[in-house]
Amino acid sequence: MKRRDLLGLSVGAGAAAALAACGSSGPSNGGGGNTAGAATYWGLSGPPSEPLRRAAIDRFNAANPDTRIDALYFQNDAYKQKIKTSLGAGEGPSMVFNWGGGGLKTYVEAGQVDDLTDWFAQNAAVKDKIIPASFGAATVNGKIYARPVESMSPIVLFYNKKLFDQIGAQPPQTYGEILDLVPKFNAKGIAPFSLAGQSRWTNMMWVEFLLDRTAGSEVFDRVFAGEANAWSDPAVLNTLTKIQDLVRADGFIKGFSSITADSNADQALLYTGKAAMLLHGSWSYGIQKATGGDFVPSGALGYMNFPPVDGGKGDSSNVVGNPGLYLSISSKATDAQKDVAKKFFSTTLAEDAEFASWVGAGYVPVLKGTDAQFAAAPNADFIKFVSGTVSQAKVFAQSWDQALSPTAAENLLDNIAKLFQLQVSPQQWVDSMNGVIGK
Template sequence: MKKLTVVLSSVLALSTLLAACGEKQGGDNTSAGAAKSGAGSSKIKLSIWHNFSGDDLRAKAVRAQIEKFKQANPEIELDAQAIPPDGYRQRLKTVAAANEMPDVFFTQSGTSIKEYYEGGLLQPITPLLDKYPDWKNNFFQGAFDPLSFDNKVYATPLSASATSLFFYNKSLFDKYNVKVPKTWDELMAAVKTFKDNNITPISLGNKAAWLAQSSILSSLANRVTGTEWFLKAAKQDGAKFTDPEFVQALTYFKSLADAGAFQQGFNSLDNTQMEQYFVQGKAAMMIDGAWALTNMAASGTKEQLDQVEVTVLPAIPGGKGDPNTISGGAGGGLALSKNVTGKKLDAALELIYTVSGPEGMQAIAESNSLVNYNVKIDPAKVTPLFYKAYTLTQNVKFTPVYDAVLSSAGAEAINNGLQELLIGGKPEDIAKKLQDAQAKSIGK
């Protein structure tokens, strides 16, 4: 996969040539970046793209804040597009390559926002933070780090990213007298017991390929290799993904599939189907991100949710990583296209503030979503499950999510590789594919 910046260089060079020839661009005001004021209209035209398209409570909370901005600003013609998560990143990359970014758009932290920054597609939102210092200072320490470059902030996190929560159905564990696993051997014993009793041990929906990587491997591999090794391997500086410890991590992952831990067709199910399968009591365990909290709160009954407990992934024998950890960190946020200027820039910044300001943060937190913002959560306004997860995340450390650190090519290689691994692929082969992709993409 070519670096985004290389693609952009060619596109921008072509657009410069066309401009020099006096040729007028033919885009209309409905395109992603077409939020310019029309000559015959006094309205400011502003576009926003995001991936909060579902029926979960967080998505509804974000969309409600966008609608609130729209109603409060009738002089602004707002084009808001909610795009399903599975295809969202590719849609953004497509318009990025054509230099037609929406005015405001949601981007993940880490590699995703870094590529847009390196492609020269963003402008900082630091002036907005300076305008509202109390809001800025209420974010947790380090919340802006994955969204900042050269001491300037390019997005504010809409949520905290906890990608590897270990959910289990306590009623099924009690019924079959299974111990909540704290070690890998105990996890494999639990898998066997549930499998023997015709209960799916672990619900998995890996259709979009990223979930197995983000929710399981990121945490599992960290327990084996430790964080320092992974960061070195990502930089190709003193470690490689073909090293024995990473192959061992993949082998642990493969052993789950070999033991029949997952339901049939897991590579054809998406994460929403996976979560519904679990909350309905068809699986005993699920390893998923914090987004599952708001998804299950929207689809599960009180009786179903009362059966669910949450903890951390079991420890690995002899592992170099801290077992009291969860992969995650600062989540993504709303970024600003470099092309937005004047009154439209003022409007765009206020839109970002409406969604991610104090009121927005409170609404998102009360939608059963973790946030990197100091809010006082009323237990009566969230599910008991969310409150358990919230309390858990206050008492663990966070480790890197693979696709937030790897290059796009590296992330794609491991995502596709895990799909292959889970249906019989060899750990050594998957490790080599990741190593080759990561080394090539960063020029090592």
């Protein structure tokens, strides 16, 4: 299967935002607590997304008194561990929240989720409302195994305008200008970049963008296709060297390897003026608005797509991130639970209140023809930026840890963490990653 077929990366419609690396200390109950016979849902916790998810389920339960969905919410990293072990033990929720791609493919191969192709054929009105590009990561071997929900989430370069004014600088238009800014911010006691390095996937964003801008999307396409030694491309060594050069130049906040994304501490460093820039998912806008006081309302938050690398071959319009969030149906669910899940699939995002709530929080729902409705949104400028960035992108590449199999993804994240901590050389990184291609 070609990566383009799997991920639907050539995008021609507006979309954006929501992975929510969230902030509760553990699972939180959504009300109802495992009612007998109810369909069950596990989702991600923390503002601004969790309240929107809760409200959607509450509306469904109120409108369908003879059925029920019971929900639990987990932090991002905790959820990824919990869902893997629970599905393996046959004890997962009725509705399986996921990111599509390689993780979903693993669920499919293990027989853990249902084929929804016929359901979508019978419910064409539901499918026709959803942006086609979001179905790529929901598709395995030509069949659909997940319902795209919520929104797409490209990775965005955020910056603190006040700190740029403080050193008399403009936002970087090339990677070379990023490197020029590093010593200038350090001289003022400001970290050039915030980074939640302990969470690993945040580090991955840097490798994804730098490789794309240096060599284009073709290198990772070959990795995804299972081509032997695909990581040995010289552009990979070039990219990894750039990363370690940036670490050695104090490009990132000191102690970044002990900062977690689930705590949102990396975002707090940006809006409190401790760091000048942050490479993060577009969902960060909503988190910063919810937790950053007047930082966002005052207009101090800037945002842009990652700039081109000097002399690089990659198209500077390309984006990386997640082309959607997804809900699948557990093959272990009862028939009654599956019926409830499918009814929910027919209504989620279709209600005006839910659509408006996602737009109001700074997200672009995974629906067609919604651009006109952004103009009156309280976050109109950011939503238009995200919509325009995605619609103009030549390639919207799915995050590597979601595109690859869980085995390859874990090795990837482990090696990326070691790369940033200067514990492996670029060549050692390449050798290790070549060893798990296709696994």
